[in-house]
Amino acid sequence: MTQIELRGIEKFFGAVQVIHNLNLAIADNEFIVLLGQSGCGKTTTLRAIAGLETIDKGDILIDGKAVQHLKAADRDIAMVFQSFSLYPHMNVFENIAFPLRATRMGSGEVDKAVREVARVLRISDLLEKKPSALSGGDMQRVAIGRALVRRPKAMLMDEPIGALDAKLREEMRAEIKRLHVKQGSTTIYVTHDQIEAMSLADRIVIMHEGFIQQVGTPDDVYSRPANLFVAQFVGSPVMNIVEAGVAGEANAARVSIGEAPGGFEFPRELLSKLNGHSSGGLTLGIRPEGVLVRREAAPGYMPVEAQIIEPLGSFDIVDLKVGSKMLRARTKAGYVSGPGEKVHARIDPEQAHFFDTASGKSLGVRL
Ligand SMILES: Nc1ncnc2c1ncn2[C@@H]1O[C@H](COP(=O)(O)OP(=O)(O)O)[C@@H](O)[C@H]1O
Ligand SMILES: [Mg+2]
Known part of the structure; x- marks a missing residue:
């Protein structure tokens, strides 16, 4: 004892x-x-x-x-x-x-x-x-x-x-x-x-x-x-961390990053869960496995361009250009054939983390 x-x-x-x-x-x-x-x-x-x-x-x-x-x-x-x-x-x-x-x-x-x-x-x-x-x-x-x-x-x-x-x-x-x-x-x-x-x-x-x-x-x-420190310290490859904006729509919330037109679709309940953090000072965290990639267009998916592809054996890490920002996604090995390929990406709302940019603290949003 x-x-x-x-x-x-x-x-x-x-x-x-x-x-x-x-x-x-x-x-x-x-x-x-x-x-x-x-x-x-x-x-x-x-x-x-x-x-x-x-x-x-x-x-x-x-x-x-x-x-x-x-x-x-x-x-x-x-x-x-x-x-x-x-x-x-x-x-x-x-x-x-x-x-x-x-x-x-x-x-x-x-x-x-x-x-x-x-x-x-x-x-x-x-x-x-x-x-x-x-x-x-x-x-x-x-x-x-x-x-x-x-x-x-x-x-x-x-x-x-x-x-x-x-x-x-x-x-x-x-x-x-x-x-x-x-x-x-x-x-x-x-x-x-x-x-x-x-x-x-x-x-x-x-x-x-x-x-x-x-x-x-x-x-x-x-x-x-x-907080953002823990988010980036734990997990490999490292969690994507980007400044985000949020806007409400009739049946959804839209999370935009890097001035890319459109934005990623989220359940509308995100707005109430963010509790006032709807614009400015909001940081999105998403691990590479939470960035979902498809070759074909699909509802909720945004067109993006693949850049560097890092083959890691059982999976690849693909850099996706979203407006002025980069999101790293984890895909099956060889799923994206090479740099410059146009693919479609979505952020899995269940795997998204939201942080207050100034304090770095998690807002505790679970979808
Ligand atoms: N005997 C010592 N005298 C002065 N500074 C020390 C001494 N031991 C550790 N430090 C300082 O204290 C801090 C914490 O050190 P330490 O506990 O060894 O860190 P860690 O084990 O996490 O690497 C460091 O900035 C280190 O330089
Ligand atoms: Mg030590």
Whole structure:
């Protein structure tokens, strides 16, 4: 049972504030991912929870008890870093056993604990090897084993697989997930990689310049981004973001972008849901899969011209010129034959997002 709560955390380095009023409640057994660009404050937040960094304001509670004044050693939290930092002269067994040697645990018990962790991490056959004989993935397994062996209250992981190559990263990602399901411990995992975040997290905390932007399940942050930052940070290829105008018609609403004549047809209820944001200051967000493309004309579809086509294997990303603006659409591979082809496009209203341009905040419109 480990709950962690951060209340009103503020952190300065000199005169520079790097964490602003950070509030977050993490449930027992939850897998939380802190996601954001380099420099947004992820590592600082993690180190503060572990007790490796002081905070200037706020409370850090573990199971309801304030711990911000406790030393790292007294918080019973394990941390895994990107750099493995194994002891080169010790074999794998001794590396994993190391945190237990400082305790009063008997050697029989240490042996049992190390072998159990090695079994879970599937490195039992490596126990006699020195770190120099291991692959990058196995080194990181050993580092995770060393963190797990004390059965800490919580696991903190700072870009633990960031240094591995792409294939191994994918493998380790699945393994970390499996381990979490099996061991069940409260975990806070830091990454700048949104795919890693989406695949691992129960909830993702998206950070930008020391502020939390949104906290939610992978589906929440993908399907209901709270603001333009989240909308563009999560999802690949990136969501199209364009200034839009809206006009009402007898049975429809029309959303125009880039001074293109006509505009895209939307259900009329869009007008009431926009609640006064009908003209000026409105931004439309639509992911490439929400831009529907056909070769033939059809009701609700607008004629557009294809420009650059990016083949991505199982699908293409096609740039469509809409007036002075560009919309990227996702199509079946080869569906649009080449640049200059005239096709027809529609925006799927159910996948459209509307934001207030000035504040960047989502208007929460769902159609
Ligand atoms: N020890 C330090 N002294 C001064 N500035 C620091 C220190 N550690 C981090 N920073 C600054 O704090 C900000 C947040 O850093 P960090 O938490 O490492 O971000 P992230 O892990 O998201 O990349 C950055 O601007 C970084 O330069
Ligand atoms: Mg960092």
